Amino acid sequence: MAIPDSFQYDAVVIGGGPAGLQAALTLGRVHRRTLLLDAGSYRNDPAHHMHNFLAHDGTPPAELRAAARTDLARYDTVTVRDTAAASVGRDGDGFRVVVGDQEVTSRGLVLATGLRDTLPAVPGLGGLFGDVVAHCPFCHGHELAGTRVAVLGDPGHVGGLMGPVAASVEGVDPERVVRLERAADGLRVLFDDGTVEEYGGMFVATALSQAAPFAEQLGLAMLPSGCVSVDAMGRTSVAGVHAAGDMAHVPELPMPMASVLTAAASGLVAGAAMAAYLL
Numbered sequence: 001m002a003i004p005d006s007f008q009y010d011a012v013v014i015g016g017g018p019a020g021l022q023a024a025l026t027l028g029r030v031h032r033r034t035l036l037l038d039a040g041s042y043r044n045d046p047a048h049h050m051h052n053f054l055a056h057d058g059t060p061p062a063e064l065r066a067a068a069r070t071d072l073a074r075y076d077t078v079t080v081r082d083t084a085a086a087s088v089g090r091d092g093d094g095f096r097v098v099v100g101d102q103e104v105t106s107r108g109l110v111l112a113t114g115l116r117d118t119l120p121a122v123p124g125l126g127g128l129f130g131d132v133v134a135h136c137p138f139c140h141g142h143e144l145a146g147t148r149v150a151v152l153g154d155p156g157h158v159g160g161l162m163g164p165v166a167a168s169v170e171g172v173d174p175e176r177v178v179r180l181e182r183a184a185d186g187l188r189v190l191f192d193d194g195t196v197e198e199y200g201g202m203f204v205a206t207a208l209s210q211a212a213p214f215a216e217q218l219g220l221a222m223l224p225s226g227c228v229s230v231d232a233m234g235r236t237s238v239a240g241v242h243a244a245g246d247m248a249h250v251p252e253l254p255m256p257m258a259s260v261l262t263a264a265a266s267g268l269v270a271g272a273a274m275a276a277y278l279l
Helices: 018-028 061-072 156-162 214-218 260-278
Strands: 009-014 034-037 078-081 087-091 094-099 102-111 115-118 148-152 168-172 177-183 186-191 196-199 201-203 207-210 241-243
Touching (some): 018 061, 018 102, 102 214, 148 156, 156 168, 186 201
Parallel strands (some): 009 102, 034 078, 102 241, 148 168
Antiparallel strands (some): 186 196
16 A cells, blocks of 8 residues: 555654664665654764674774765665654654654654663763773673773673673672772772772663653553563554664563664664555
């Protein structure tokens, strides 16, 4: 069935990170009228380089996004706007997206707005996050090879993963930390008893929350992780709304597999599934 002319777009993709860019590319390659909205903020903004991505290991995230934009420019049915969506809602058989003082309509939505990381309340932590402080050993562990590595709290799973990489892995009680400071070869931890320890880097667990309100506005089913519940094809609980990237995962996973590569892969799946929905 053809898409009704009353809708301006076949699909609106909200989010210009790897998941949204790939979803838009996938839709563009089958000539679907697609609008990509990019608010210009990304979960990996604190990171200078991305890792564990085949052929892009060590590439600055901005370079990958720029290359993806160049790819999208080759597809006439894809429009990219550097602006944020303000709200989303139903519009008959489709959806309405408020963008500034305008509204656009589409048959379907792909949400790729990501997550927000809330750090533990430790002085100095924020300025080091994404550099010598990280949350993923797969993304940032190798760079700490051969150094003393701290884990804020119980080392647990992270400690096990870093065991073969680091010279040593030590748990640090956050209640004893006065502040963190940058050191020449990593970071310095100042404790409440006056002692100071230096480490090559530190891993922390962050609290996750949706970076945008659209899942709530659409009434999407959520998971205990705070992420949107999707099936294997990226379909949410609302027909015509798909989700990709860190903001969503299947119920079988305890949390999203937070990496640039998996985000892009989920964007491809969500984009392809959206193309099928539009049939």
